[in-house]
Amino acid sequence: LSVNGLDFGGKCVDDYLTETLSVAGEGVEYNIIHETGTEKWDAGSTGGYMFTIVGSNGETSPHDCTASRALGSTGTCTIYDDADIGEIKEVKIYNSGDNYWCFS
Numbered sequence: 001l002s003v004n005g006l007d008f009g010g011k012c013v014d015d016y017l018t019e020t021l022s023v024a025g026e027g028v029e030y031n032i033i034h035e036t037g038t039e040k041w042d043a044g045s046t047g048g049y050m051f052t053i054v055g056s057n058g059e060t061s062p063h064d065c066t067a068s069r070a071l072g073s074t075g076t077c078t079i080y081d082d083a084d085i086g087e088i089k090e091v092k093i094y095n096s097g098d099n100y101w102c103f104s
Helices: none
Strands: 018-025 029-035 049-055 074-080 088-095
Touching: 029 049, 049 074
Parallel strands: none
Antiparallel strands: 018 088, 029 074, 049 088
C-alpha cells in the first residue's frame, strides 16, 4: 500500500475494523496504490474499504477506494476531497464488510 508515495507494506485491515497509518504531504487529490498479499486469505473485494485522509486541521470524508484486490495484484484509486485538512498525518482504512484484506 502506498499513499502519496509513502509505503505501508505488510499491513492488514481486519473485518469491520479501521487501520490508521501515519503519512505526510498536502493536497486535495490523493493517489493510493496498493499491492495485495499472496497468502491464501489476503485478497479482498474491489470495494468496501473506506479511506479517510487525516491532517493537522481535520480530515477528509471517507471515500470508497474501488480497485482490484485480487491475490498479488496492484490496485490504484484516486480520492478527491475539498476539505482543507492541512498537512497530511495519517490515513484511516475502514473495512465495511467481512472481506479481510492484507497488503504487502
